[in-house]
Amino acid sequence: MYLFTVLILVVIFVIYKVVLSKQKTKLYHAEAARRGCLPAPTLHSTNLLGTSRLKESIKATKEDRGPQYVVSAMNEVGSNIHTVRVPILDYELLVTRDPENVKAMLSAQSSDYDISATRANAFMPLLGEGIFTSVGQQWKHSRALVRPQFSKDEISNLDLIDRHIQTFLGVLNEQEKGWTSTIDLQPLFFYFSLDVATEFLYGQSVNSQAAIAGLANADNGIDGAAFARHLDEAKHLVDKRDFLVQDRLTSKRTPSLEGEGTRKFVFLDELVKETQNITELRNETLHTLLAGRDPAAALMGWTFYLLSRHPATFSKLRSIIVAEFGSSTSSSDITFEKLRSCTFIQHVLNEVIRIVAIIPMNERIALRDTTLPRGGGEDGTSSIFVRKGIQVLIPAYAMQHRPDIWGEDVEEFRPERWEGRKVGWEWIPFGGGPRKCLGQQFGFTEVSLLVVRFLQRFDGVENMEGPGRIKLHTAIENRSGTGVKVRLHSASL
Structure with missing residues (x-):
């Protein structure tokens, strides 16, 4: 009797849902027609x-x-x-x-x-609640809080980025006949980008690149123990993040200086001028950390993934870089404006983004x-x-893979397609409208400078993965599912 009653109730519920759905559909079609x-x-x-x-x-x-x-x-x-x-x-x-x-x-x-x-x-x-998770008035408040920090002239200062690039280059040692050993660049770019992002945000880098030498020949298999450790570290990072914010609120330190009295821009210092709410400071800096680290690192990885498979594009790009910026990785005359005016760098990065959709x-x-x-x-x-x-x-x-928009060769990596091209809403790697990414210029500058320094140092890059289909591993952003396994040839040897 009990099962019969339950069955009747289920049937009644199903009938109710069907009738309700039909009513909603009828109203839907009527409003659509209107x-x-x-x-x-x-x-x-x-x-x-x-x-x-x-x-x-x-x-x-x-x-x-x-x-x-x-x-x-x-x-x-x-x-x-x-x-x-x-x-x-x-x-x-x-x-x-x-x-x-x-x-x-x-x-x-x-x-x-x-x-x-x-x-x-x-x-x-x-x-937590911040610029990427909030809506309505709360989002407007977050946007108003964060936006001024990306209009500062200091974000076009390349010294911070270049310092971490030099650390990166320092661990890429040549082995035989000027070639490095086979290395997976993908995780290394994430360490590099994390170091840049944390220094920009908090005024002090986590210096994760210190471990690069040990990672260079690491096994790429899944390590369950390491996964657990990294998960624990992610929890501890929340505490560390709070400490960095609390330290800034309670300290009496004056803004740090670089060079001859030039103020060093620190995102957190600027936010503190607008709010003293530790939760708000913590959330907004973490939102910006995620946005600043992962897409930029993924773009770096995919750039060398594709350059290693398209040697003609690599050679053309390197020739332009050496002509525009010289061959010395220590040259200090590279500016934000000069990077942005090198159109072929921008064309290459745009095409990388188009191909993989970061x-x-x-x-x-x-x-x-x-x-x-x-x-x-x-x-x-x-x-x-x-x-x-x-x-x-x-x-x-x-x-970004519609042939009617991008051409019949839409699946090919061809940066030249960007020459003279004016893009519209078919190209939204940074979103668009009111929610358009605030950090796009900083991210493009970071990646562009890294590409310049790498191609000043190395005159060849070889794909060590072998042939195979492109694997788009989605972890919020698209990463290479096979890594970026290459070897690089020093231009000085």
Whole structure:
């Protein structure tokens, strides 16, 4: 009797959900028609539960091909279809690789969209509330607090970055006939970037590069004990981070100086002028640390991953660097303006980002019933009605691999495609609109200077991984799933 009663209740619940869903769908279609919108094509599931696409996506991510899967799945609907509806059980989302829709969400209609609770909740346990997790007035407060620090002239001072580059170069020793031993540069770039970011933020570096010599020939297999240790260290880092902030609040130290009385810029010192709230200082600096370390390090890794596989581009880039900046890694006449004016460096970095999409996915959620300007109807030119609460995914990789935008050779690494190119909303590596990344100039400067110094020191780079497909390992940002295993040849030998 009990089981029969439970069965009846389950049947009633299912009927209720079906009726409710049909009512919502009817209202949805009525409102869409009122607004003159047409529905986007549907990427259908291939199983009865409606979970096949989710399972395929998870499997692709585990196999380091998640961004490529999005492209192939959308192309199943049609290579000329750039916005699709994806139903999953009783939930649905939209996926768009259409620049006009991206422009609407990030700029023209940005008041209708914001980051979703999914994104905020994912970051909150580690980062706390700050510029990447907050919305509304709290986000405006965070933005106002952080933004002035990136308009300071001091962030274009290259001395801090160059000092850590010289430490890096100091451990890359030549072995036989001027070649270094095989080395995986990927983890080393993350140590380097962490050292730069912590000194910029806190005024003192964690000096993680001190361990590089020991890491150079380390086994790349998974070490469970090391993983546990690193996890514990991550917890301790929270305490260390609090200590750095508390130390600044309680100390009476004056701003540090570099050279002849030149003030050394410290992000935390500038924030302290605006707030004395230790939680706020801690969260905002950690948000900036994550944004400053990981994408920059990933970009460095992918740059040498691709240069090692395209020797002609390496040679061209090195010739330009030597002509513009000389061959000495100790030259001190490199400026922020000179780096930015070397267009081929920028073209190479842009093409690296386009090929791999350092930040592979962005997203927004509709704050109210609203629209997107394109994607509806058979030809995809009609507007789409977007219900309140619908999440819209923006796959940057898919948008950056559209042949109709970038050319039929879209899968090739070719920096020359950027010559004379004016980009729009098809190119959003740093986001766009009000939430556009504040640290993009600092990040590009850091990577550009590192590339210059490396190519002054080395006149050859050889891929030691061998042939194989590109593996996009997503850990917030895309990293190489095979590492960046190369050897470098000294220009002096």
